[in-house]
Amino acid sequence: QVPLVESGGGFVQAGGSLRLSCAPSGRTFSSYAMGWFRQVLGKEREFVAAIRWSGGSTYYADSVKGRFTISRDNTKNTVYLQMNSLKPEDTAVYYCAAKSGTLSMRYVEYGYWGKGTQVTVSS
Numbered sequence: 001q002v003p004l005v006e007s008g009g010g011f012v013q014a015g016g017s018l019r020l021s022c023a024p025s026g027r028t029f030s031s032y033a034m035g036w037f038r039q040v041l042g043k044e045r046e047f048v049a050a051i052r053w054s055g056g057s058t059y060y061a062d063s064v065k066g067r068f069t070i071s072r073d074n075t076k077n078t079v080y081l082q083m084n085s086l087k088p089e090d091t092a093v094y095y096c097a098a099k100s101g102t103l104s105m106r107y108v109e110y111g112y113w114g115k116g117t118q119v120t121v122s123s
Helices: none
Strands: 004-007 010-013 018-024 032-039 046-052 058-060 068-073 078-083 092-100 117-122
Touching: 004 092, 018 032, 018 092, 018 117, 032 068, 032 078, 046 068, 046 078, 058 068
Parallel strands: 010 117
Antiparallel strands: 004 018, 018 078, 032 046, 032 092, 046 058, 068 078, 092 117
16 A cells, blocks of 8 residues: 555646645654655656654755745645746656655655656646
């Protein structure tokens, strides 16, 4: 069973917006750090944003600061990634991930992953 399930990807024109959602499946991550990563075929997985499930502290990649916002809704057990002012270079498969302990931008530290959702931004 995949521990995390992403949704909300799709096709959008440059300058548009999308909101991705990530919900745990079959277990809770109430004391975990949650991250969003993205990957283009043939390239290494790239950090996008992270948030403490309980504390609200956040990290962002420089490439998305001011455009993307990570948030969580504990009542819905869901983490979101609001993506505004999208650019063609944001095109990738976006993955949700969870890790115990502190926030991290290193994907190798995250032990739980979803299957990903495709985001395509046209110019």
